[in-house]
Each structure stands twice: as structure tokens, then as C-alpha cells.
Amino acid sequence: MNWNDERVELLKKLWSEGLSASQIAASLGGVSRNAVIGKVHRLKLSSRGRATAAPARQKKAPKAAVSAGSVSKSAGRMSSQTRSMPASIGATALQVQFDTEAVAQTYIRPVQNNVVVPISRRLRLVELTERTCKWPNGDPLSEDFSFCGNESAETGPYCKYHAKLAFQPAAERRRNR
DNA sequence: CCCTGATTCGC
DNA sequence: GCGAATCAGG
Secondary structure, eight states: OOOOHHHHHHHHHHHHTTOOHHHHHHHHOSSOHHHHHHHHHHTTOOOOSOSSOOOOOOOOOOOOOOSSSOOOOOSSOOOOOOOOOOOOOOOSSOOOOOOHHHHTOOBOOOEETTEEOOOBOOBOGGGOOTTSOOOEESOTTSTTOEEOOSOOBTTBSSOHHHHHHHTOOHHHHHHHO
16 A cells, blocks of 8 residues: 555544544554554654653663574563554545544433443444454434444454344344334 | 553664 | 665554
């Protein structure tokens, strides 16, 4: 993916609107959040408001080049992250409305069948990750549409609560119907 | 652990 | 110029 004017423009727009690098990366598609951040820096349009304070970045430990040595991986805390964003979302023709105000809001639904419905994070499609609940709220065609976005688990695409709704036992489903 | 942005540096 | 790896902080 290369940075044509269109993509750069969108990048600038989203960045100025306060979206996070990962969100922008997801929106653009085909790039990592690092790529976005790197681009942002090169464009010299860094700080916007205050995301993460920029105290005073200091040098980092030089990375020892491994050529013929027998340096082994440290047994330390280098966490292994198998990160991977959606990578391919059909956002090409999708005109997403960026209502920054409404994005991070949460709301509470009273009850449903005597059970409290968890607070939804109301995430947009591009904000879903491998471990956010993908239970849809509302009409996908509506501006109001959102995803639950809570936990998720390695056991499935939904949070604990929605998993129960989704994978309801046949017997119980029949009864509730 | 999840996430954020910031920086470095090999390509 | 690009962006993965890394760092630092919440």
C-alpha cells in the first residue's frame, strides 16, 4: 500500500479528529498502526491535543546486531504478541460517519428477561479486534448501529453474556420461543 | 493484559 | 520515505 494523496488526506483528517493510530490504520486498510504513526511523524503533524504526553523521548538501548554471535533470546518478559487487526475490511466503498462524540460513549439498557444486559461499548466495525464482542446492536443500516465490544474470549466471538444468547441450548430456546 | 503514541533504524 | 521493532506510559 502506498500513500497516495487520497489516503494521506484521510489520514490527516482522521488524525485531526482524534482517532487513534490503530483506528486510522483499520480505516485505511492495508497498513499497520505503526505505519500510520510513522507517516504522521513524517508529515510533521504530530501532537494533537494530548493523547499520550510527550515527556522527553530518550534514546533506546541499541539493538545488538546478531550476525555470527550466539546471542540467544532473553528469557525475560518479551511478551509475544500475535497481533493482527482485521486486515481486510470492506471499507473501500463504505462511507463511515465519524461521530467522535458518540463513539466512546456507553449506555445501559434496563433489563431483558430479568437479566441485566451488560454495558455496551458501542464500537464501530473498524474498532473491533480479535477479542471484542462482535454482537451487533441495532440496525446495521442505521447511524445508531454499533457492536457490543466487551470482552470476547478465545472461546468465541462474543462476550460471556452474548455468547449465552448466541449459543442457547436447543431445549431452552424452544422453551423461550 | 489490553491499549496508546514515540523513536530508531534497516531497508 | 517507509514501517517493524522497540520503548515508554496508561
